[in-house]
Amino acid sequence: MFQNSCKMQTYVHKAVQCTLLKFLDVFCTAYCSFLYLCFQFSWLAPKWLAWNRFSEGMLRTLEKKILSIVRTPHRGFFVDIGPVVGNSDKIWTISLNTESPKTPLVLLHGLGAGVALWCLNLDALSSVRPVYAIDLLGFGRSSRPNFSHDAVEAERQLVHSIEEWRKEMKLKEFILLGHSLGGFLAASYSIEHPDRVRHLILADPWGFPEKPAEHKDVPLWIKGISYVLKPFNPLAGIRVAGPFGPWFINFVRPDISKKYQMALEDPNLIPEYIYQCNSQQPSGESAFHAMMSDFGWAKVPIVKRIDRLDAKMPVTLLYGARSWVDHSAGDIIKEKRTSSYFKLQVISGAGHHIYADKPEAFNQIVLDACNYTDSTKSNTPMITGPDEQERDEPESDRNS
Template structure:
């Protein structure tokens, strides 16, 4: 499988990368940065749909300057194992959450600051419902799958053009089937659907490195992708909306929502979460000049915000 070695070469802080074997025999590709900074709660970062640890390249050094940082490829994505997920949405979600907990046990992490983006935010929230004692602060970055599907079409936020294009091409196929079908032309297809992604990382890569990385993250067996399809109602909504069970997270666990001010995700979710947790810390903020990929659109501001949250923990 393609390894985006140039991503790792860009990291300045001390790091290690390798597989963590789980009890169920699956393996999770893991990056650990600044392992020597053990006096503070580690930050664990969970990527979104179709991504991998390489997409955090603009955030890793800054966010690991004062504490250990762990980032991993979700089960079924990137370089991690690609098992068959259940066809039931609740069971598929549980398998993701179980893999995160097994990973935590194998890593020997007592507790953590848990940050998840998009699908990773959905799974981080689900993990926090089941294992709240392991999370000191939950950071949800443009989280997917929180609101219920509106019955009134006028209430739906319009998804970006690339989402509409993929939906039109694919029909009932897995979301990224067209990328795999393109074979060696896959990176060009990624570029066609998402020309914005190359611009987001141009400070690090002037060539097509990031496009090739995203392609190879999704060119393998569509394991996590199939699980995502099982869990989604439409591309923007979940069959089991997180807001309907968000109150199951203990009120003692502080939560921060970080949105891009121009995101296609419903930003009202954060405010609704506040209403569901009136006696708990729930903070919502939007970063100007950023869309769904907040961490890449405005990495400097994003890093500053997350670092401030982390410093408030310890």
């Protein structure tokens, strides 16, 4: 009797799971097809989709409000990098403490982000050196050209845009820090332009390991949804939500606003800023879609070329202990760069957005890496880590 009961429960469970999967498959297919038609044929688009379209003025205002908590005088400006991808591409840039003679620090954000999300880090990082934060080409307030649909070419275009920005800024060399997608591009840039990067700092980088052959622990229904949504850009849901975009961001990721609640009085600033950054033409997002393999991995992962990174270039790798990103990059770098400086830091209690989850710990690790760069011109080979840090969360506008 007991065995029959167990068999019946198993049968019912599988039947329910199968039914749910079919429902989700049909629903997602129909919904995504509707969205595709709406954006392809404007006469099918419901009026509410136009209620709150992207506004350059709104994005500028939101950025200014968020960056108002930064006490260090800073300036925002566009850097004309010429016809890199489009006819006349421009990179939005924030600069701080540019009078300092020390090696500058350049910050590259992740997918769907922008310069304002560094607001918890800019004061500390610019305390003793110049800091430049940019909106990557195709993101934030930077130009939105049409990138190649080829993974290798799209990556090359993004890396080339960073190099053209460096030339226009007349930076001979700098410390390069990239988060998530920015970490992937920072590593790629460092491989192609080793003479420009004094220290590579990778903050929870995306796109390092190869995609596993099979994900046995992933539920069937998640695999089904991932398959159905595969043709679409990863942040399409934000644009589809129209005027409900900020609410949608808060609903899907309520933790995003909480990361900044100690510093910002208005809890709606961050979701509204993210919405405005991503309610535009999905230019850089499309480049990411071309480079990704099922979102979590890159089609051309860094592991396949990490051995081309200059052995003299020091590398600091930071991970959030609770991050969803594959942490095997640490083992990859350690294995490939046995005679080079490499420091691995794991920040306890932090997720993927380590710069906002634990800003004090993040800032100190970055400052230590920068100080190491200042202390030596010829970097001594060294491998250290992993270290685990736990710190309590902290808490003139010449900016645009």
